[in-house]
Amino acid sequence: MPAFPSRRGFLQATAAASLASTLPQPGQAATANVPTTTTPVSDTTLRWLDGAAPARFEGATFGVPWPRGQLRGKPDFKLGNHPVQSWPLAFWPDGSLKWTAHALAGGTPPGPLTLGTGKPAPGGLSLTQSATQIVISVGDLQWTVPTRGTVLIEQATRAGRVTMQNLQLVALRQDGAEPELAGKTARQAFSSQVHTVTVEQQGPVRAVLKLDGTHRATGDGQSRDWLPFSVRLYFYAGTESVRLVHSFIWDGDPARDFIAGLGVTAQVPMSDATFDRHVRFSGEGVGVWGEAVRPVTGLRRDPGQAFKDAQVAGRALPPLDGMARPVFNGLKWIPEWSDFSLSQANADGFTITKRTQPGHAWIDANGGTRSQGLVYAGGAAGGVALGLKDFWQRAPVRLDVRGAATPLATVTAWLYSPSAPAMDMRSYRAVGGMDTHEKEIEGLNITYEDYEAGWDSSVGIARSSELQLWVLGGTPSHQVLSDMAEQVARPARPVLTPQRLHAAGVFGDWDPVDASTPGRKLLEDRLTLQLDQYLREVEQHRWYGFWHYGDVMHSYDADRHMWRYDIGGYAWANSELSPDLWLWMSYLRNGRADVFRLAEAMTRHTGEVDVYHLGRFKGFGTRHGVQHWSDSSKQPRVSNAAYRRIYYFLTADERVGDLMRELLDSDADIAKVDISRKLARSAAPPQTDLPGVGFGTSWGSWIAAWLAEWERTGNTRWRDKIVAGMQSIGGMQRRWFAGGAPYDAKTGRFAGPGDVVQISHLNAVFGLIEMNSELLTLVDVPAYRHAWLEYCRYYNAPKAEIAALLGRDPGGRNLADTGSRMTAYAAFHERDRALALRAWREFFASRALKGGGTVRRISGPAVLRPLQEQASISTNDSSQWGLAAIQNLALIGDSLDEAARAAGLLP
Template structure:
């Protein structure tokens, strides 16, 4: 058996093993035992704020923390004890992932809300006790978090039956609502019927029970008149030190697009209004830090002055002083001042919202104000208490709406509409018809002109999903404008604690990457290009308005310089849908830089691509849709899009349960390959017998499946999933041409490839959907010498001169493309083989990229009548190219940094 070279990751893991003693004294004995008592430096586990400064408000948060292999083990009682120090918030910790030796790879830490400090340091030790407890009894779960008691029924229509604060029912009957419409909105004459649905909870799972964080998962459907529709999964998060509940709302569209239109989709709660109407208030967060606020019955602006104390109190949201002191004309005329019962802030487009109110149903709406982008927060209540409800990514997800109804009655309704009923009905139909493409030949012809793979029935939206995040507070009174503004910021940009890139990198997780280093001219050159590309995509989201309920988080695939537009309407050139690992590019870029804007872009992409671009039920379950005009419109359904590698980094950084669900959904998705022909547009050999196995490529198919198995093995320690990965590795290595076979018949029952594998071929796609990143990790976790040798040989050979290919394979099979970005495979082989000459060859291949050889690339301004709005356009931009070039640059820098300057000087790129 051969021994692989000592990788830089393994060196870091062993070198940092025991120095963690300084920050984790409670684990010193276990660490010493696992490392032989060696001592080496490691930085402290300092927690810092993603945005670089403490937020104005903190309602609790959770993060994942990695550890070097062998340094930390779960105690016998399976309880982890960490602390942030004296006077810091309470913290709850649990295992998140394991190394193959059983030591902890990731731990998760929930931190109580409260007054935020500039940062904290994670240490071993008992944390101050939290105030969250969970009690389950027949028919309900009761969560107590500080002064608030939340009652959650285990069945029925309500997610939360009541929230009691200081003995008062402040909120009740929290539930989901949906409006179904039986057809599209009539364009001229005609009518449609609408049907209201409410949530039907079928099960509640207590996932965590405190003392700092409690998590309840509620599963069910929307129900009406005997029909169950739109299955949902809702998680409720309760933190010590906070009077809020975080709501993560996920649903699957399971209707028939031709007749099941979603007219409205929302989360609603009732608020007891016990104060007099002049002491009841409604507030909306507006633009920036702004707050709009009014009373149900105003006493300001009247013809008669009630007295300054009364006006000041009402504007501030306090109870008015005793009415006996009010100016008599106003006191006697209060009954004639209209009571405004209904309020609405509708954001129907990302650049505009309107604010209206009316006295009651059946009366006209009155325009109150308008603006561009609202933060997404509403309050309804009075001096005795009320409810604040916020919707994350509010204007980015338009059309959305916040509404208060019946505020002048004893019970008000507060609703966050994830899809506003004031907007046209959600239309999930295909954007096109067959248009004559009713034969295989015509479909191929269409594919050749628009790059979209069309086949009737394969462009359905049924089975796609969407996750939304909300925050709901129960308050003891009407919060001040400043407090509501801080709450709105917490909704729009949740306070998040993170680790520095160096601290994550020291643990050897996520393969080949390193923190940004501009210490040499050549490094500065590449880092500069990386920054230009990343900044441009952040800019593109805004200047091309990549927003909307189903769109936000995705980017476009290809650019049309003639129109100065992305090709949003041209078949397979439109929405990117993770093509060529855009998600991985953004996540590795965040890991390297720690930039908050990159984290948020990558987070939005993870929320989108794992939900919208993937089927969660039906015949395509477990597969994603290739890039297209609609996220589901291309008829190519592929595991390369549903790839768990695109969610895994976010999961371990945040311990996000929903993303954990999405990865777990994929564990058996390879079985679907037997039922869905993902290669049906390829020419089939005439008369070929039907096989019980599926033709599957090593990169785009198997390489996309292993990420889910790896994540499950890490999360649970269950070696079944390691064994499934190893079965695939061994069977590839056993083929005559090994990785050069490119693919082989696959047996989903055993996870192995069959057949001789005696025909060599190349595919430039085989290395661009995460398999390079997965192999970089897997080969540090499992010892499979034959597979390691096969992979390294493939990496070394892919970009080799033609004569070397012929000498090895007997002929040149062709098919090698993207030589500049696939040069990262050359860099990998060079690093593993300690071959400097090969490393220099890899750099020469990488330097062939237009991004480097054509000199500095910078956006240029285009304005005037040629464009809808002024643009900063970057010539030659392509998401395929940007993602793969970025990933190649990152891996090159991590593996071949010591040869970079020599190579760059030889290429004339630096002096």
């Protein structure tokens, strides 16, 4: 394997090349003097995210970055003899490939995982389309998808036998909250109504269909469409399954529309004798619960070992003439169990129940803590398995089999369980006298909640769920079903090593974990401790649930040994100060599976639950609060595409790609939502009709979506919009120290002289630093480069130095340790070692390396359960300290030991 170029070397080349550049005009290339090549890579060997190859593989898609200039056009890729399908995902400014996406066929896990150029092995998947249906064929399995109607998949056949039919969505609406005492509520059933089906991809290895529609209820001469959805169906060669990504938008009236159930259901023809029909549930870990519809084990009379062994294994029983006669004669008296449920009421417990038929009592069968989330119903002639990812983490959830003793059973995965209290989307609080702006400010000052009546709406938020459905030729053994459940809970992912990702020069300033010097080990240990603590906090404080899983809390209350879940703006973090980026940058460096999965869950959550997808707040996210939508401050800094972009390029996930595209024109709505109405104005408003926009918290959030779109499509409209903003900031009198200015969404430019100094410590902590680190290697705008380097050098500068620049000390320069990475950026690009040492001094001012990382065990009656507590923990501090450590190590790591010794942190 060739030596990988360092990030430092890559950026030095970039900086040197930019010195002689000229300012591009709108419409001209903005990249002429940025380097067009870096050191190529020749070895692209992948590994499995979880280390070992999976026992079962259902296919997967992953992204691969390439150094600038290495690959052009549409090269073919191969991965040994395993079928692979490839396509461009993003481009460098010179038109060379930046990211490619690759879909691997399912079946036997491939190995070794070495991607190279060349003709791929054939895949074997085909797709045919007519005006009324689409048929996907994989071996002897055919899936039929109607182009309109009530079902997502009409049927799936194996060797001509219909094994699954009428896959559709179901929803239950309740007209009120859970009744108290003699109160009553009524429920209404909805099912899917598909309006359009789009073939997004078809090839020999992978086909992707996107189905858009609504849930519809009909009856009493009335109909209603509710909960718009999109469902993507992913088919892979070599598999017996389809992957479903189910996304919906909440568009009800919180006062009268309560979701009492939300699910995916399918019908299973049952043609075997009932003693050859089986139901399976995945249990805890690798465990499986499995029983026959009509059991022959445990009877008063012994049918014979061969019959018992066959039934336990899920095979058809041997010829009945070999069965003990008393059992044979008494088969008709053995009850047939037709209905089964596994109900996961919360993250800590599930129960399994069954009954013979509707109208009769449910019988408790078993229970446990956390199910992997897979159900099977079928027999020797075939059956269906349906699994829900993040099953117990998203509780309350439920898996059902109904009618297993009838000719047509149904299996249902309830994304929200009808056994649970109906979903309540109302505000958690009343106005409580806070009916004037002055009172709202008083409330903000005590609870940190930005409250305003009517702005705490849940209407327009969204949620996605991931499912896997198998159409099988027979009942799987317990071991096979266990392997399938593992793929539901933790899908196998081929991934690149941190070194190979780093070699491509993507995602700004970072380098792989390196503890080779005492100073580096000091920081790496602290970074690991903080990641481990947050992974522990998710479990310790049960940050689980349908709307919650993936988010973390904002601030800790050491007196209660609890996070401040009920205190206004201190509760759910909602991406505040970029925990999303911290987790993703950490994964890039260490490649840890547990960090990837927490970051993935956060990306799924924060891009949907914390952001509005329709209505007046569309395109904006909600600041941190007790409910994910309860704070009235609606901000682009939360809907920021920078928090989705890394996951998108690592996985080529279409849903996250949609979420970024939703934001492309959100800057045009900034005049409709006053995101700063609770803040005191530091200066007289400018004489313009244009809305005032902060450089970092707003514009710095929009450019992430524009950059992603330019990279994905090559459309220079989005590059030019970024450049327009950069030029106008660079041309202002105070440049970045102006903080913000009137903004014209039509041109992407800021207006006015920018002659008033406005410093906000928040300007650079919502992905702006990361985006600038990338942008300044992709587009060359000298005035902006000068403005950013100036801001980086002086933001943390001593008072005398910044006063000399600005005429006075402006104050307001908080988060010195966070700002240290801006100092480091200037030190690196200006090759100023003294400035690098100053950056480390600023970084070491944090309490993180001075006892702030102490973890202690607390148990007994003081806490609900024993805790490993870090009393000083804060998501703001953890995220920004982690990001600063990562960037500083990458930029000025060679001066770390010297600085750490001077600070007394090393001997």
